[in-house]
Amino acid sequence: xxxxxxxxxxxxxxxxxxxxxxxxxxxxxxxxxxxxxxxxxxxxxxxxxxxxxxxxxxxxxxxxxxxxxxxxxxxxxxxxxxxxxxxxxxxxxxxxxxxxxxxxxxxxxxxxxxxxxxxxxxxxxxxxxxxxxxxxxxx
Amino acid sequence: xxxxxxxxxxxxxxxxxxxxxxxxxxxxxxxxxxxxxxxxxxxxxxxxxxxxxxxxxxxxxxxxxxxxxxxxxxxxxxxxxxxxxxxxxxxxxxxxxxxxxxxxxxxxxxxxxxxxxx
Numbered sequence: 001x002x003x004x005x006x007x008x009x010x011x012x013x014x015x016x017x018x019x020x021x022x023x024x025x026x027x028x029x030x031x032x033x034x035x036x037x038x039x040x041x042x043x044x045x046x047x048x049x050x051x052x053x054x055x056x057x058x059x060x061x062x063x064x065x066x067x068x069x070x071x072x073x074x075x076x077x078x079x080x081x082x083x084x085x086x087x088x089x090x091x092x093x094x095x096x097x098x099x100x101x102x103x104x105x106x107x108x109x110x111x112x113x114x115x116x117x118x119x120x121x122x123x124x125x126x127x128x129x130x131x132x133x134x135x136x137x138x139x
Numbered sequence: 140x141x142x143x144x145x146x147x148x149x150x151x152x153x154x155x156x157x158x159x160x161x162x163x164x165x166x167x168x169x170x171x172x173x174x175x176x177x178x179x180x181x182x183x184x185x186x187x188x189x190x191x192x193x194x195x196x197x198x199x200x201x202x203x204x205x206x207x208x209x210x211x212x213x214x215x216x217x218x219x220x221x222x223x224x225x226x227x228x229x230x231x232x233x234x235x236x237x238x239x240x241x242x243x244x245x246x247x248x249x250x251x252x253x254x255x256x257x
Contacts, residue, residue, distance in 0.1 A: 036228045037164040037219070043234060044167040047241055051174040054245045058181040061252040062188070074252060081249045088241035096231050 028103030039098045046091035046113065053084035053117075066137040076128045083120040087113060161219035168212035171237065176205040178244055185251040197247075204240050211236055 030036075057080035061073045069075075090113055097109045179201025187194045211233065218227040 030228075033223075033226055033228065034160040037160045040215075040229050040234075041164050041167045044164075044171045044237075047171050047237055048174045050241050050245065051171075051178045054241075054248045055174075055178045055181050058178075058185060058248050058252055061255045062181070062185050074255070077252050078249065081245055081252055085242050085245035085249065088238050088245060092231070092234060092238035095234060 026103060027100070028105065031102040035102055036099065039095055039102065042098070043091050043095040046087055046094065049117070050084040050087035050091065053080045053087065057081035057084065067131045068134045068137050069131060072131045072134075076124050076131065079120055079124050083117065087117065164219065165212075165216045168209075168216065172205055172209045172212065175208050175241065175244065176202070178248070179205055182244060182248050182251060185248075185255060188256060189251050189254045201244070204244065208237050208240060 057077035060077035060080070064073050067073060094111055094113065100106075101108050180198075183194055183198035183201055186197045215227060215229060215233075218225065221227075
C-alpha cells in the first residue's frame, strides 16, 4: 500500500502528481487538501456573513415600522449592507492570500475583517438603541 | 524546517484521505447557495416598493444567480471524492463569481434600501 511508504517518498509523490488546478503557474507546493478545503470553507463562511448582513439590512429597512426620526431605518440598515458588499469582495482576496501563504509555508496573513465587522455591527446596534428609545412614528 | 508551520509538515499529515473535510466543504457550498437565494428573495421583495414594478424580472435574475452559484460548486463536490491526484482545488477564477455575484446582490440591496419609502 502506498500509504505505508516512507513519508519522504510520499511527499515526493504528492509533489509530482500535484492536485489539478486550472492555473498551473502558482508558487510553492500544494498544501494538504484539507487545509485548502478549510480555506475554501472560510471563504464561503465569510460570503454567508456578507449575505446575512445584506439580508438583515434589507429586513430592517423594509419590515420595521418607521422610527420617529426620518430615515432612521436606513441609518441602521445601509451601513450593514455596505459592509456586506465590502466583505464579499474582501473575502476573495483573503482566500487568495491564505492560499498563497500555505503554498509558500509562510504564516497566515492577518485580517482586519473581523475587527471591521465588529465595529460596524456595534455602531449599527448603538444607532438602533438610540432610535428605539426615540420610539416609532405612530406612537 | 522546524520553524515552518505545521500544515506543511509531511510526517504529521497526509493529503491522501481528506476525511470529512470534503463533506463539510460541500455542505458549506450548499449553505452559501441557500443564503444567496434567501438574500435574492429579500431584494426581489423590496424592488416593487421602490420602482413600482419589476419583481418578476428581478426575482428570476436572483434565482438564476443562485443557480449559477450552485453550478459553480458542483464540480468541486464531485472531484473531492476522487483519488488524490485527480482532485480539483478551487482557484481564484472559480471562486470569483460567488464573491462578485454577492457584491452585485449587495449593491442592488443598497439601492433598494436607500430608495425605500420612509
